[in-house]
Amino acid sequence: MAVIGAGVAGLTAAGLLAGWGVEVSLFEKSPFLGGHAIQLGCKATDSCVKCGACVAEDQLMGVVRNPKVSIHAGTQIEAISGQGPYQISFCSxxxxxxxxxxxxCGICFQKCPVPGAILQGQAPRVGPYVAIRQDLCRFFDDGACSLCRETCPQGAIHLSAGTRSGQIHVDAILVATGFAPYIPSHKPYGYGLFQNVITSLDAERLLREKTLMKRPSDGRLAGRIAFIQCVGSRDARQGHPGCSKICCGSSLRMARLIQSRQNDAQIAFFYIDVQNFGKDFQCFYANARTSIEMIRAIPGDIIRTEKDELEVIYFDPETKVSKEAFFDVVILSVGLLPSGDNKRVARMLNLPLNDSGFISPSGDDRRPSPAGIYTAGAATGPMSIAESVSSAERTVFQIIGYLGLR
Ligand SMILES: Cc1cc2nc3c(=O)[nH]c(=O)nc-3n(C[C@H](O)[C@H](O)[C@H](O)COP(=O)(O)OP(=O)(O)OC[C@H]3O[C@@H](n4cnc5c(N)ncnc54)[C@H](O)[C@@H]3O)c2cc1C
Structure with a gap:
């Protein structure tokens, strides 16, 4: 059995299948396991707010040392042939x-002279903690720099580049290739130009590393923070009319977390309408509204002022006038889009895509998948961690039936 994609959906499925005695080959294109969910921080304040961030690492721990699961990280699927059994060609x-x-320990980060050449994994209990980008590392230019290798106290860095091609035969394949976050460089918000305009995924990573929300430009504490919702979703002009479902809940939880750590942080939340999330939503939202300024408008523009503040310009629907507000950091809550890999893998497997470009879920009778090919998680559309886990559980149940194990 092959599972393509080691996000929370792929990990859950691999762990469950292994529990049924199935030999699983788990393919992940990045050097790290865990997908997007492993990059999210716990948003508990004085109690758990059920954001689900801890689930990814738990699923990961269930897979990493499981003798039934062979992990192929840093691996691209090159081709898939057959009609069940399938032959998968890959390159690691x-x-x-x-x-x-x-x-x-982080010494390699301190020593490396090229920003971004060393990538950091996000799962603190599971290696590898770092990976090196061969395309940026100077060692692979002219061999002149090998500071990371020389200074690593564990002798963990080997810099012996190698690719390994392989082939396996499997009875069934689960596609769990996930989503791609929208990159907001085409929006008029200065993303990529103004350092203090960041995406919600950037904010997640920052809050995982440091407890306080600081301005990326100068490291000063951010006292005024804006969240702008629906960036790259519910946006027909960008070609993404659908709602990404998880962003309102995730951003509001993040806003409350920031306030719990920075008591005097002033937070404004620009939104179209707030999506319901979870059964405790009404209570959570009522509390959130007491401390967060909710502004039902989507800003048109962001300008950086001479004082290095961010001026957000929006049309106030209540007073019907254009207004501006000033912030230290603006967080763009980016939508969940189909990943380019979805298309590539779907083409290899002859899988149908829906109108939004996501893969149709297995079990969808209107768009049946080929025999032995299954899908799970956000590869089939935007969904939360809990939904990704339950979609993987449902799919494993179907696979077990297909493999004749129940
Ligand atoms: C900013 C942000 C905040 C969020 N906050 C929350 C939250 O608070 N609570 C919540 O429940 N959810 C949240 N989510 C949603 C959550 O991230 C998803 O529910 C979850 O990541 C979906 O898991 P997945 O495994 O389906 O997909 P992914 O996490 O996208 O994982 C897919 C994996 O497949 C790999 N892959 C892709 N193509 C290939 C290929 N061809 N070959 C091999 N590997 C491949 C990818 O590298 C990746 O590791 C948030 C998302 C974002 C962007």
Whole structure:
């Protein structure tokens, strides 16, 4: 059995299938396991707010040392042929680091002269903690720099580049290739130009590393923060009319987390309408509204002022006049879009895509999948971590039936 994609959906499925005694080959294109969910931070304040962020690491722990699961990280699927059984051809790239020796001490980051050449994994309990980008690393230019290898106290960095091609035969394939976050460079919000305009995924990573929300431009504490919702979703002009479902809940939880750590943070929340999330939503939302300024408008423009503030310009629907407000940091809540890999894998497997470009879920009788090919998680449309886990559970149940194990 092959599982393509080691996000929370793929990990859940791999762990469950292994529990049924199935030998699983788990393919992940990035050097790290866990997909997007592993990059999210826990948003608990004085109690758990059920954001689901801890689930990814739990699922990961269930898979990493499981003898039934062979993990192929840093691996691209090159071709898939057959009609069940299937033959998968793949190519794996070395992360240039011995995962079992790296203890995440961070010395390689301090020594590396090229920003971005060393990537950091997000799962604190599971290696590899780092991987090296061969396309940026100077060692692979002219061999002149190998500071990371020389200074690593664990001898974990080997810099011996290598690709390994392989083929396997499997009875069934689960596609769990997930989604791609919208990159807001085409919106008039200065993303990529103004350092203090960041995406919700950037904010997640920042809050995982540091407890306080600071301005990326100068490291000063951000006292005024704006969230702008529906960036790249519910946006017909960008070709993405659908709602991404999880963003309102995720951003409101993040806003409350920031306020719990920075008591005097002033937060404004620009939105179209707030999507319901979870059964405790009404109570959570009522509380959130007492401390967050909710503005039902989507800003048109962001300008950086001479004082390095961000001026957000929006049309106030209540007073019907154009207004401006000033912030230290603006967080763009980006939509969940179909990933380019979805299309590639769908083409290889002859899988139908829906109108939004996501893969139709397996079990959808209107668009049946080929025999032995299954889908789970956000590859089939925007969904939360809990929904991704239950979609993987449902799909495993179907697969077990297909493999004749129940
Ligand atoms: C900013 C942000 C905040 C969020 N906050 C929350 C929250 O608070 N609560 C919540 O429940 N949900 C939240 N979500 C949603 C959550 O991230 C998703 O529910 C979850 O990541 C979906 O898991 P997945 O495994 O389906 O997809 P992904 O996480 O996208 O994982 C897919 C994996 O497949 C790999 N892959 C893709 N193509 C290939 C290929 N061809 N070969 C091999 N591997 C491949 C990818 O590298 C990736 O590792 C948030 C999302 C974002 C962007």
């Amino acid at each position: 790239h070395s992360p240039l680091v011995h995962a079992d020796r790296c203890n995440g």
